[in-house]
Amino acid sequence: MDVANLASQLNAGAILPEGAVILTLMVVLIGELALGRASAARWTPYVAIAGLLLSVGLLCLQWDLTPTLSFLGSFNADKLSIVLRSIIALSTLVTILMSIRYVEQAGSSIGEFMTILLSATVGGMFLCGAEELTMIFVSLETLSIASYLLTGYMKRDPRSNEAALKYLLIGAASSAVFLYGLSLLYGLSGGETHLSAIANALAQGTNHLGLLIALVFVIAGISFKIAAVPFHQWTPDVYEGAPTPVVAFLSVGSKAAGFALAIRLLTQAFPAVVEQWQFIFTALAILSMVLGNVVAIAQTSMKRMLAYSSIGQAGFVMIGFVIGTEAGYASMIFYLLIYLFMNLGAFTCIILFALRTGTDQISEYAGLYQKDPLLTLALSLCLLSLGGIPPLAGFFGKIYLFWAGWQAGAYGLVILGLVTSVISIYYYIRVVKMMVVKEPQEMSDVVLNYPAINWTPLGMRPLQVGLFVTLIATSIAGILSNPLFTLVNNAVVEVPHLQTANAAKTPMAILPTTTPELPAPLVSNSDSTAL
Amino acid sequence: MTLADGVQLVSTLILAAMVIGAALGVVLFDNIVYSAFTLGGVFISIAGLYILMNADFVSAAQVLIYVGAVNVLILFAIMLVNKQEVYSPVPRRWIRKLSAALVSAGLFGLLTVMLLQTEWLPNAAQTAPDSTVILIGEHFFSDYLLPFELASILLLMALVGAVVIARRESIVGEDTAIVGEQPAPVLELPERPREPVA
Structure with a gap:
């Protein structure tokens, strides 16, 4: 195979968006090195933001291309991967907006922070399209190792050190288990590394026990990434000790990458044991919803509360995953998209509060309404949206998930989801009540000494922009959700292995009379799968 | 059985015994330096197994990276930490040891059953390159x-x-801090640590 021949087969245009991110990473790193830290800090964040916007733009341009495997089958740029890669790139973008002031105030270098964050993004984006075991593992490790480094970025803080060490040790163990599962897949399939080839080879054999053990090991690795109970023990400590923008990235970008891995690996390589993996994920979803939402009630620190709430939210997303219908996958991606804005909005707010007051205790938010109405409004809307209060985006995400689950006959899961959502509304509203209802004399000390609102220091403007963008998206993405619905439906419909994975299941073809707000294309889609 | 097959079988057995013996040493030695050296033994024995499978490059890489880099790094870490600390033995430690042994034995049994039950597909490329x-x-x-x-x-x-x-x-941007009145903590989280629960 000569070079020209090889170059024409690589189809390298598929990874242009990742290329844009890598180029940005290089510019940021070299720019900071060449021009010095203080002067580079004024422009590198904007270069990074421009690069990520370019990457998202390139992803949009790829939408209409026919999906082809690139790099001789290593990477699949189908519509599903385009949506998930966009979610990861957008989450990094908003994370950078909120981290400029945070890192600046900690006296550290924003350039190196962004270099590591952007390489985590590259890893996550490659993970969304990886079609081959080596590629999956290398991109997963790129994402993980970057996350460990970012967690320990505040290196003089013992909490940050502890979080990084715990995350590193547990992450290394879970990577090892995941790798063992992958090596079993390689062996069972007779030396194949491409997911479709593995599925073909496994369909002929009768190695049920080996396949099940591989499945369990692989699921253990994935569950660590998406922080599903009982693989969640690292989450509260890491979320409490890591710098808050990193927590925001971990709870959205990293989690989306984990779900992308789950969708691709499980539906494509394990069609022989669909029942089993759906059963395991049902158990994980139940445990995550119950434990995440119940333990969140008892938290006093905002970051810890959001850690447990993100465990619960991952449980909701898993409902869409286990039912295995087209509407299920579409609702899952839709919810991830909505969750991106509301969760990052909430994190932007708590970063702003922590920067101004130096605390994240929930009780210290008392009476904030009197001093900073904008922050109160933004945080309230994001938390209410996370809880699923009607006109906001989170409500539409949840109703789509639950509707898809009900259609597929997963009544128990949906009812449990409803009950735990009500529990989650309790602890979200507790914070809102703390901020809004308190009388002026009940104000906490830090709110009494609240500094004058000043948006001029370096990095405050991007924080403000991030606040407004996420706030607007959270408020109107629910009402104007039809384009998003069409988007995620198109993404799922055109992926062949999501259809074969649930060929055995026939969801009931009942028109959803109880949910009239769901748009027409969605209903017709789910009906066509049923027939 | 030809002479070559016999040599291969005997070498496999010897190497396997070395791997298991050295791995037990890693776990059982009380002195961490002995553990680190026996870990090097594990790596070298595994490199030998790779050679028996015609993977000469992987074997060389194993020796260079694991023995040459990873193991030396571990020894350096031990040498630099070098902190004498007397640990008081945890009460009822045997319960933990017993449960760890049970879990490990169960996993070992499961994997063994799986290995024996599975019909491994032969690799297409049987001849060594x-x-x-x-x-x-x-x-x-x-x-x-x-x-x-x-x-x-x-x-x-x-x-x-x-x-x-x-x-x-070297700290930059210290003068631009806006947290309340006091300057921001450098390279620490802006959130104050929680007061320990009394």
Whole structure:
């Protein structure tokens, strides 16, 4: 195979968006090195933001291309991967907006922070399209190792050190288990590394026990990434000790990458044991919803509360995953998209509060309404949206998930989801009540000494922009959700292995009379799968 | 059985015994330096097993990376920490040891049953290649090109991260702090630590 021949087969245009991110990473790193830290800090964040916007733009341009495997089958740029890669790139973008002031105030270098964050993004984006075991593992490790480094970025803080060490040790163990599962897949399939080839080879054999053990090991690795109970023990400590923008990235970008891995690996390589993996994920979803939402009630620190709430939210997303219908996958991606804005909005707010007051205790938010109405409004809307209060985006995400689950006959899961959502509304509203209802004399000390609102220091403007963008998206993405619905439906419909994975299941073809707000294309889609 | 087969079988058995013996040493020695040295023994024995499977390049890489780099690094870490600390034995430690042994034995049993039950598909390429280095190189620049290139990003990021963690800080931007009245803590989380629960 000569070079020209090889170059024409690589189809390298598929990874242009990742290329844009890598180029940005290089510019940021070299720019900071060449021009010095203080002067580079004024422009590198904007270069990074421009690069990520370019990457998202390139992803949009790829939408209409026919999906082809690139790099001789290593990477699949189908519509599903385009949506998930966009979610990861957008989450990094908003994370950078909120981290400029945070890192600046900690006296550290924003350039190196962004270099590591952007390489985590590259890893996550490659993970969304990886079609081959080596590629999956290398991109997963790129994402993980970057996350460990970012967690320990505040290196003089013992909490940050502890979080990084715990995350590193547990992450290394879970990577090892995941790798063992992958090596079993390689062996069972007779030396194949491409997911479709593995599925073909496994369909002929009768190695049920080996396949099940591989499945369990692989699921253990994935569950660590998406922080599903009982693989969640690292989450509260890491979320409490890591710098808050990193927590925001971990709870959205990293989690989306984990779900992308789950969708691709499980539906494509394990069609022989669909029942089993759906059963395991049902158990994980139940445990995550119950434990995440119940333990969140008892938290006093905002970051810890959001850690447990993100465990619960991952449980909701898993409902869409286990039912295995087209509407299920579409609702899952839709919810991830909505969750991106509301969760990052909430994190932007708590970063702003922590920067101004130096605390994240929930009780210290008392009476904030009197001093900073904008922050109160933004945080309230994001938390209410996370809880699923009607006109906001989170409500539409949840109703789509639950509707898809009900259609597929997963009544128990949906009812449990409803009950735990009500529990989650309790602890979200507790914070809102703390901020809004308190009388002026009940104000906490830090709110009494609240500094004058000043948006001029370096990095405050991007924080403000991030606040407004996420706030607007959270408020109107629910009402104007039809384009998003069409988007995620198109993404799922055109992926062949999501259809074969649930060929055995026939969801009931009942028109959803109880949910009239769901748009027409969605209903017709789910009906066509049923027939 | 030809002479070559016999030699291979005997060498496999010897190497396997070495791996198991050295691995037990890693776990059972009380002195951590002995554990580190026996870990080197495990790595070298595994490199021997690779040679028996015609994977000469992997074997050399194993010796260079695991014995030459990883194990030496572990020894350096032990030497630099060098802190004498007397641990008081945890009460009812035997319960933990027993449960760990039970879990490990169960996992071992499960994996053994699985290995024996499975009909392993034979690999298509049965004959050993003339030169594994050339074959690996061809794979790196054809079907494994993307992971190979991504690994370079991974290494770059790990390098930057290692420098960030290890270097001594020169602080910038200290005067622009806006937290309340007092200056912001440098390289620490802006949130104050929680008061310990009494």
